[in-house]
Every structure is written in structure tokens, then in C-alpha cells.
Amino acid sequence: MTDGIALPDPLAPRDEAIAGFALDGTVKGVKPGASLRLDQIGAQGWALPEMPLPLAVLRTDRMRHNARWMADFARRNGLSLCPHGKTTMAPQIWALQVAEGAWGITVATSHQLQVARRFGMKRVIWANQPIGTIAVDAALGAIADPEFDLYVLADSLAVVEGLAAGAARSGHTRPLNVLLEVGAMGGRTGARTTKAALEVARAISAAPGLSLAGVEAFEGLLAETRDVDAFLDTLTATARACAAESLFGSSEILLTAGGSAFFDRIGPRLAEAGDLGLPVRRVLRSGCYVTHDSLGYEQNYRRMRKESLTLDWPVGDLRPAMEVWAHVQSIPEPGRAIITCGKRDIGFDTGWPVPLRLIRVGDKTSMPFGAFHKVTGMNDQHGYLIGPADGLLRVGDIVVLGVAHPCTTFDKWQVIPLVDEQFRITGAIRTFF
């Protein structure tokens, strides 16, 4: 991004808690007998497939491309990007996202807030209700640091009371930024009606120590684009109602939504808020884009590209950046292969992993799977790869799996190697689940 100055690689482990993390055979994915620091892994000359399998890896070039692509998307469309950190829980990846221009990082829990603070994030949307004394005090503790900006959610008077009590306990003069959460009937959190939402907004506005800083929603659980649009219109209508009562207490108003399934809709719909009397910042919180996937988000992405033709799209596409490699351990019946990858190794909650390529050890080539090979089930440590009884697979072959859901794949690995396009291991990220 700059000429002549070599910036440090944000993916490089700089904090000792990551750089010095001890890798030995008790860490899944590390070679038996090895003993090294995480920041030494790139110097070992290790490469796939000569690694203990199963192994999750991140294709670094693709991940960097995705990070840059989405930052570009946000810039082109007048959005601030605050990627959801819960997807990866990897401060090195958060640093990459921030280096590419992310405005902040989103978290979901007080634990995730601690990780974000510990590893130098400076602006966090805690896109959830802090509940109970420990969580509320974690929020107030965070803003004791004048360099740290935090936003939390409230969707009920009970939450506002809890936050106000925490603010009083803290004795801070700096108010806690609270976003009013609106929700859809039958959905997750969020006030369901404008009346209920306005009551919460008024309570935030009236509470000493709290400041109404914007309106938030999560549209990612809706199935249809038209429902997403209608829901986001509720968000902007609520923002207008709050503005009409001068309830906002911040210097700018945040309007924020966005998982990764409908990120095309966020900019256009939130722009419909119109003049709210204060500067408006539209914040997109997509998380999974950074690795993308080979199933759900890939389908969502293709749909968005078809539906939102007039949007200002960056050059290129999001690309799947995460893979899990496993062995064929048994072919006990024709067309039925059992592989060394199970529920402990890859996400399975939104679909089974996608067989991408077949590699035979000793062969330099890898062969793509056709449409007839499918993972049809998994146990804790095994997967079922079903296909034609054509003798294509042999025991000892390597199956490369694409990920169906990044969030529930990251959380199965404490350390994930970074690989280049020749699948040489150039580094690793540490996760904090």
C-alpha cells in the first residue's frame, strides 16, 4: 500500500504470548517429537503433505486478498468495516484486517473483549448485551483506557439498568457508548417493536454514564433478501425516531449490521436513514469473509453478485482460504471411504465439508474431486466420504476438504499453519477460544 517502505507483516507474531507459544506433540497439528516456539515454525522447512493429518491450514495469499478485498468493498460503498473477530479469534488475523483498513473489531463476549484488549485492538463493538456484574464491569473496565473505544448493545430496560449500575460503580466520567439493538419477530436478540425500542433508547439517553451512540441489528439469520431489506428499514426508521427525540448522545451516530450472508444490502439500506442531524457512520461487521468458505458463504457471495449488480464491487472475488487435509484410512466397502477428519477437526453445523482435491503421496499432481464424491457424515474423529465405486481412492491417499463454516472450524484448532500456494508452511496463527 506504500512505496518504498516495508511495513511489518501484520500476520507475523509479535506478542510473546503468540510468538513464544510452545509447540510440541501435545498441540494438534504439530509433528511428534518437535519442540519449538510458534514464531519458529516458518523456518522448519515444513510443508504439506508431510505433516500430521488432519491439519487445518490457511492459504495466506488468499486470506490477504480477502482482507484487502473487503476493505476495498467497504471503502467503495461508504462503509466502515468492523469485522467480527469471533470467527477467527486470532489476533494476528485481526491485525491483518486492521492493517487493511478495518475501523475496529467486533466481539461477542467478555472473554473475546479481553482477548481484543490484550492484543492491542483499540476500537471494539461488543455486539451483544453485557449481562451480570462481571460482564458489565468488563465493559466499564475497558473504557478506563482513554485510548480504547467500546460500543455495547442493549435491547431491554433490564440491560440498561445493569449497564447504568455498572457505570455508577465505575465512577468514570466518560460515558459508555450503547447501541440500541433492534430485532425481528422470531429472531434472536433485539427490541421487536418501535415502541419497545424507543423505551430502551430513552432509558439509555436518560442514564448517567451511558450514551446512546447508534442503532444495531443482525440480519444474518434471515433467509430472504427482501426480509433483510425490510429489517434494515426497521433499523433506519428506529434511528430516525431516536433522532427526532434527540436521544443520541454521541458526536456521530453508528448504524451497524452485517454478517457475511447479505453484506451487499447493508450500505444501500442504511443510507436510507437520511439526515439524522449528526454525522452517520455505517458500519459493516462481516466476519467470515476473511477466509470465506467452500459452501455456505460461497453460495451467499454468488447470490449477492447476481442480485446487487449496481453495487461498486472490487476487482476479483472472495476466495476460500481455509482447508483441512486428511488421510483415507479405510475403504471397507466399494465407494465408501473413511477419512481421518471428524467433528473435532472441521465445522459441520451448516453442512458437511466439501471434498476439493485428491493427493496421492509420491505423486506431484493433485486431482479435483467430481460432483460424485461427498462427505455424508462425521463422528468425533472420522469422516465418511462416499463416491462411485470406481477405485479412484486408495488407503493412504490425502483428501483436501473445503470448509462449510469457518467459525466452527477455527475453534477446533489452537494453532493453524499459514501456507503459501505450494503448501509450504511459512508461519502460523494462534487462536484464543
Add this chain to the structure above:
Amino acid sequence: MTDGIALPDPLAPRDEAIAGFALDGTVKGVKPGASLRLDQIGAQGWALPEMPLPLAVLRTDRMRHNARWMADFARRNGLSLCPHGKTTMAPQIWALQVAEGAWGITVATSHQLQVARRFGMKRVIWANQPIGTIAVDAALGAIADPEFDLYVLADSLAVVEGLAAGAARSGHTRPLNVLLEVGAMGGRTGARTTKAALEVARAISAAPGLSLAGVEAFEGLLAETRDVDAFLDTLTATARACAAESLFGSSEILLTAGGSAFFDRIGPRLAEAGDLGLPVRRVLRSGCYVTHDSLGYEQNYRRMRKESLTLDWPVGDLRPAMEVWAHVQSIPEPGRAIITCGKRDIGFDTGWPVPLRLIRVGDKTSMPFGAFHKVTGMNDQHGYLIGPADGLLRVGDIVVLGVAHPCTTFDKWQVIPLVDEQFRITGAIRTFF
């Protein structure tokens, strides 16, 4: 178990990699701002509910009871217990199981074998096929220690070839114990026919460096007791066929099966093997019994107690020993509560968690949920608790969840507090996933 001598508590962390594990706010479940070693957690005076939620906890008395109960069950029924360590991946719990009389520990992967070796296990069934050079060498590397006993599986000639090549590479004089795996049609690994099984057995027997040490099967994926019985009869028939050809090369023959769903059938059916010309050790590999659960294994247990009336059962019952505590964070619609526990916190692959009790902060009492409250879904960090619109729940209440599947709950926590029956934290276990 002894009079007058206080044995060390096997759950106490003795190895520095566990005892000295650093707990701070970046570890899920640890209080923000805390900084301590794992072996100091019991001295903090910490107790539920004043902990960051969600939090998984182990009810220590119940877990000790279960460990003792199953060891007693094995003794009464002439079985050696080799509990599957993959369930917990917690060396402290393995030590408890061994202290109560377990004959060994079962693992599923080369990573799990490394953890078992690192933390002092001396006899391991690696109940899986070691595939690829790294895994095969991990098996051979383990038996370089003359004090360490290992058994691995083979279900195809390709696996036997790989193991034999590894034995040749290792130069050991001590043979690697291999168990012949038999499987059911439509099932997981394991030779499907007596003919195929005998070919594998002959290859093991003929391979320098390998010793046929027994026959293995995993019946846990079958649905019906009669299918389990028939499948276990295949195991014993295969053992008789191997014995008839004098293929066993060990001083005793292992016959081993057993998940936790049909552990009542293992003893009686394996006893049907009859005289094999060598001493026979019947090995039960159940893993989940140590925490039991509140759904699947509880149902299996009740069925077994009804079906196997003539078995020699220990006094008492297996009891659910694992719970996850969470807050109600939102009640956005009548009868719909959103809780702070999601797919990152508790197993969801065999059923949703079971709401057990409701606790109101400040109240000393806890109230059991009726049959009308159910978890009906989860996202990464949220759960949906649906019930009557009776106003029972309030934002800030604590919901105690029973576990539907222990294996996929353990793997979501690096550290799990041990609690007494007053929910005071007396220690913690570290997991190695």
C-alpha cells in the same frame, strides 16, 4: 481404597504443563484481570454463579463416583477397562480413571497418543488405523519405550503394509501389537467379511515386526441391541478363526469393543469366544461414562439397566457430572429467551442441551425447569430457550444446562473448573484438543 494412607488426588495437577498453565482473561472462563497458575485456582475462593458465563464445570464428586462405578462394573463382569481418552482429552481425568483401576487409556489419533505419552500413560489402545509415515512412526516411536504398551488397529492389507514398513524402518526387535478390526456393512472402519478379515490377520501374523494381538470392533454406531449382539458375535467368530490358524502372536488375546451406548453387551457377548488356546482379555473402551450426560447416554444407560437385568451392576447409577452455566441475556418475545451459550460452548451434534435449573442472582434457591422449557437452537455464541410465556425467566437469570454429548462439550474448553456440590471451585482440569 486403602486404610491409613492418603493417596495423592489423581485430579490434582502435578505436571508443570498443567499445574503452571497460565490463566488470565484470554482463557475462556477466567475472570477478567485475573492472572494465576492453574494450580492456584482452588485457592481463590471462587464460586458459581460469580464467574464469567458461559462456563462449563465438572461436578467432582459425581465424576469420581462415575469413574469408580465403571471400574467396579468392569471388575464385576470380568472386563478390563480402557476408557476412551478422546472424550475428555484431560490427562488429569485419565489419571483418575487409571487410579480407579482402568487397565489402560484409548486414543484415536497420533496427536492423542502424544498427549497420553507426555502425561505418563503406560498402556494405550490406539483404536484407529495409523496412516502415513508420521502416524506409523509415532506408533513405532512409542514402543521404543520398553515400559510403554501400545495396540493399534488394521483393517486392510494396505494398513498392514504401512505398519510393517514402519517396523522395518524402526529397527525394533519388539513387535508392534496390532488388533484386527472388524466392521459392519454400512458402518465405519473394519473388515466387512470373515474372508477379508482373515487375509488381514494372516498378513499381520506374517509381517516381521508385527504381532496379531487380538480382535477389535466398535459397536457404538449401531442402533439396536440385537444388531450389537450379532456384530459382537462376528468379532468372536473372527477371533476363533484366527485362533484356528494360530495367527495370534501375543501372550494373551485382546477382544475389545465398546463405546458407552451398549457397554452392557460387551462382557456377555465377548465371553462367547470360548477357548482360544491363549488367555483372553476382554477390554471395554467406554469413554463418556466419566461425566455421563443429561441426554443421550442417560437414555442409553436407562435402556441398558432395563434390558440387562441379570448383569452384575454396581450399586448406584452413573450421574451427569458436567454442566454449562449461562445467562439469560434477552427475552425479546414472550416465551423466547436468548441465552449466552452457543455452539462454541456446548456440544450440539447429538441433540440440544437440556435446561436443568434456573438460578436468580441474589436468591439462594435454584428452581428446576419443567418439561416445557427446551433449547431449540443455537448460533455460535447464543442459545434459544423456548418455554411458556409465564414470565418465569428474567434477563440476568442463570440457566444451568445439562450436556447432550460430552465429547463435543469438552473440546470447547481449554480449562474446566472442578466444583464441589456447593459449586465452589476447588481446582481445574486442562484439556489438550
